[in-house]
Amino acid sequence: MSDNKVIIVGAGPAGYVAAIRAAQLGAEVSLIEEAQVGGTCLNRGCIPTKSLLASTEALSLIRRAKRLGIEVDGIKPDFTCMMERKNEVVSRVVKGVEYLLKANKVKLVKGKASFLDLHKVEVKTPEGKEKIEGDFTIMATGSKPVLLPFIDFNHPAVLTSERALELTQIPQSLLIVGAGVIGCEFASIFGPLGTQITMVEMMDRILPQEDKRISLMMKQILQKRGINIFTDTRLEEIADYQKDGLTARLDNGEKISAEKMLICVGRSPYTEGLSLENLDLRLDQKGNITVNERMQTSEQRVYAIGDVVGGYLLAHVAFEEGIVAVENALGVDSKIDYTSIPNCIFTSPQIATVGLTLDKARERGIEVKIGRFRFSASGKAQALDETDGFVQLVVEEESGEVLGGQIIGPHAADLVHEIALAIRWELTVDEIGSTVHAHPTLSEAVMEAAKKAQGKPIHMT
Ligand SMILES: Cc1cc2nc3c(=O)[nH]c(=O)nc-3n(C[C@H](O)[C@H](O)[C@H](O)COP(=O)(O)OP(=O)(O)OC[C@H]3O[C@@H](n4cnc5c(N)ncnc54)[C@H](O)[C@@H]3O)c2cc1C
Secondary structure, eight states: OSOEEEEEEOOOOHHHHHHHHHTTOOEEEEEEEESTHHHHHHHHEEEEEEHHHHHHHHHHHTTTGGTTTTOOOOOOOOOOHHHHHHHHHHHHHHHHHHHHHHHTEEEEOOOOOOOEETTTTEEEEETTEEEEOOOOEEOOOOEEEEOTTSSTTTTEEEEEEEHHTOOOOOEEEEEEEOHHHHHHHHHHHHHHTOEEEEEEEESSSSSSSEEEEEEEHHHHHHHTTEEEESSSEEEEEEEEEEETTEEEEETTTTTESEEEEOOOEEEEEOOSSGGGTTTTTOBBBOOOOOOTTBBBBBSEEEEHHHHHHOOOOOHHHHHHHHHHHHHHHHHHOOOOOTTTTTEEEOSSSEEEEEOOOHHHHHHHTTEEEEEEEEGGGGGHHHHHHHOOOEEEEEETTTTTTTEEEEETTTTTHHHHHHEEEHHHHHHHHHHHHHHOOSSSSHHHHHHHHHHHHTTTTOOOO
């Protein structure tokens, strides 16, 4: 065996990055994709949502321009133009990835793959069937939205995140079921467009995975913008489907009528049609493919990466898992490390977290202290007129080592990386606090939070 033929199924962030890295390591790579290169992230996830958010954030900024000393009349969103721009952005980014694959001499096979055995894949292409053999195979088939069984997903009022990105008109009213990351991001897209939004979350707070203070602050911000939020509440049934909407019944007895209903209650691994029964792979209870820290499945020469292995459903995690998998397959020792993965929510203001929260640290029996700095005390945030939020560091009491960080506020998704770097390299608050940060910048908030944890706060009491 030559040991350098790699088959990768799925050209989302996990698969295309794995393909490029494998080619760089000298492998002969076949990358199989049944739809568009770029997967969920580029076509139906990260890029289209962030493109629309850029439009609605601009709209919100223009609306408060008067506070910045600028008079603007006749502000009006052009939804058709916003969607066209979103499509153009997606198309440009997809083309960029196609170019990279070509430049790295990756063989892209368009079609649906199913496994015949550990080394052989059959691909149904538009022209017919093709069999591909490899020394290693990598599953990167991603995830799909969880659908609630009592809902008619064929009804035009019912949306998944994918369909919400294809709307042709701004809905007058929107019921969002599930106030997690995707639900909150869509609330930030449609809220500024004038849609009347109701959110329903079965847990006791929105963004239930986040630090409690952050969940609470985001709830207050969304409510202040007129969004109606029910927590501790389940969608019980659809009482009535109409031609131009539906009426939902919640388990608290409320009835909500809306033009559209967006269901975003989670995602599950996508393995349909792969003929996994031919491989005898270990799966967990949710159907995620089980892997070790080298992204190896229960079959030594089969790897799995990205959303299909569960855990963090994030594009940058998929990128890293792709690199780890092919490096191991091709003889480079490599392990995945999840301790410093940033998790960003592109709401307005943004939320970004990394490492341990206060509660998680305490659950593990670690003695911790907190260093917190509010953006209202930041000169730069004041200048930007974006003073909501804070930076919080979770710090080991004795050593001063940074174990976690939570940010809600302007540009949180960019600021979080300083904390990720600190966690990754076991830095202490002394090391962050004694590093001079430029003034006036939002990054100073991270330094000030470190100084607070050191017991040496300057710009706050
Ligand atoms: C609305 C939304 C917003 C998001 N925003 C962000 C964000 O801002 N930041 C972030 O980090 N993450 C975000 N995500 C998550 C991110 O999109 C995923 O984590 C990422 O796409 C996972 O990459 P993947 O390669 O594992 O899977 P996918 O991107 O789903 O790619 C899998 C690919 O495999 C192909 N495939 C599947 N089965 C077969 C088969 N049998 N044969 C051939 N091809 C097959 C599919 O067509 C697909 O192209 C978002 C997701 C959603 C839904």
